[in-house]
Amino acid sequence: MTEPTSTFGRRLRAHRERAGLTRPVLGGLVGRSAEWVKAIEGGRLLPPRLPMLLRLAEVLDISDLADLTGSQPLPVASVTRAGHPDVDRVAAAMKRTNPPAGDPTTAVVLRGLVDQAWTLWHRSSTERGAVAAVLPHLLDDARVSARRLEGTDRRAALVELARVYHLAQLYAADQPYPELVWLAADRAMAAAQDADDPAAIAAAAWYYAHVYRASNQTDAAEQVLVDAAALLDPTAGGEQLARWGQAQLGMALAHSKRGRSGQAWRAWDAADEAANRLGGGYVHPWLMFGPAACAAYGVTVEIDLARPGEAIRRAGRTDYSSLPSRTRRATHLVDAARAHMMRGEDVAVVHLLGRALRESVDTVRHRPHARMAIMELTGRRGTVGEDARELALAIGLDG
Structure with a gap:
């Protein structure tokens, strides 16, 4: 009777170790404890339901749920991503x-x-x-x-x-x-x-690092940014300083995805210092780098480090209206919702996702974390479930 559960647990452990995540980090990223992860891996708990399976798959970069469940293939992207x-x-x-x-x-x-x-x-x-x-x-x-x-x-x-x-x-x-x-x-x-063009290479490195991080290649993400930053002279100020600061911010995100807290915050501090040197109200015209972006990405760093309480506190101090980009505001509001989701604070999650939707329907429709949160909350009773079902209707999420 315990064989299917323990098989799932062994698969989960293998994927977690391949991703280089500890039990506390994996648990934190999906809103559960290290003890819960240990119990699942040891076969003492049944495999979770579909919304949690999808959250685990996204964190562990698993493309097909069959790799976790051993059952019929179900591409994760078919549920979490909309074309x-x-x-x-x-x-x-x-x-x-x-x-x-x-x-x-x-x-x-x-x-x-x-x-x-x-x-x-x-x-x-x-x-x-x-x-x-x-x-x-x-x-x-x-x-x-x-x-x-x-x-x-x-x-x-x-x-x-x-x-x-x-x-x-x-x-x-x-x-x-x-x-x-x-x-x-x-x-x-x-x-x-x-x-x-060093500035163009630095921007390309920022976007290439996103792709590497999404596939859990965090060392490659860091390296492409280190190489690009070496081409820039931050003492020159202006555009060079902005591109250098953004590279540091990308390094912070790479380190936090890997759970390296000290290195993540050192890189974030360097990015934040660069942003403030450019001026308190500075925003790059299309990259959007500046103090406001650094503050918002600080929330992301805390989430990746599985510290939702700190992420929520940072989000509370962040002026999202200072970001002159609907897509960026929506993206960072989704991140703030993730922090509350990790703590089981459903009302705050629905509220923040509603704010994000008012900024950008497309962002909420396509962000996997938003889709998974809405999918999970539609099953709740009361106003949370009702509000979540309205969000699901607004983004065309079936079921």
Whole structure:
């Protein structure tokens, strides 16, 4: 009678050890105790229900629940990630091997077009639909210009091409198409390196590190940021300092994902110091780096370190309205909701997810942590369940 349970427990332990997580860290990340993890791994508790299985799978980077349960295959992404209706059109533009025919766009005009696309991403409440309308043509324009312009104009076009691929990566993220995310990150880095532009390489490293962290390759995430930061001179101030500070922030996130508290906070302190040197109200125009972003990512660091109480306290001191980006505000509000979810504070979770939804429907619809929280809370009784079911309806979450 205990064999199925103990088999599940052995699988869970193997995946936890492969991910380099201790029992307290894994328990904290899914809102349970180290003792609960030990009891599950030892077969003293039955395997959890689907919402908790999905939370475990996301934390452990498991793509198919059968790897945990040993039962029928169930791709995790089919439940936790929603595909955007325009993804095929964007994917076709990304995968095109040769640029189309046509005249190049001047570097100055191209930069203006890319700036406009980034504005759509940050200011729309349905950012994926907004950028999907312009991404295919913008990718074509940028690739034609990077291929056909010469000299400094070509280098400038390559920098803009990298920025377009960053947008493509953000568009594809949190959807069941990881190959598109890797493709965008790799092509952005290639364009930045071809441009021989340290600031562009640093931005590409920031986005490449996201992909590495998502696949639990935290050492690779740290290394790409270390290499990029070495190309910058933070004493120069301005753009160099902002890109250097963002690299430090990325290192903090890599270390926290690995549970390395001291290293995470040292890197975060360096990022925060850089942000404050740029000015209390500073916000990078499209990367959004600045004091407000550092404060919000401090909450993420605490969550990754399985310290939800500290995360909640930091969130309470964070002025999310200082982030001039609907997508960023929504993302960080989802993170604050995660901290409350880890402590079983359902009312706060529903409240914060509702705030996030008012900022960006797309962010809540596509963020796995938001989808899993809503899915779990729809089964609650009373107003929490009612509110969660309204959220589920708003983001098109079935069941």
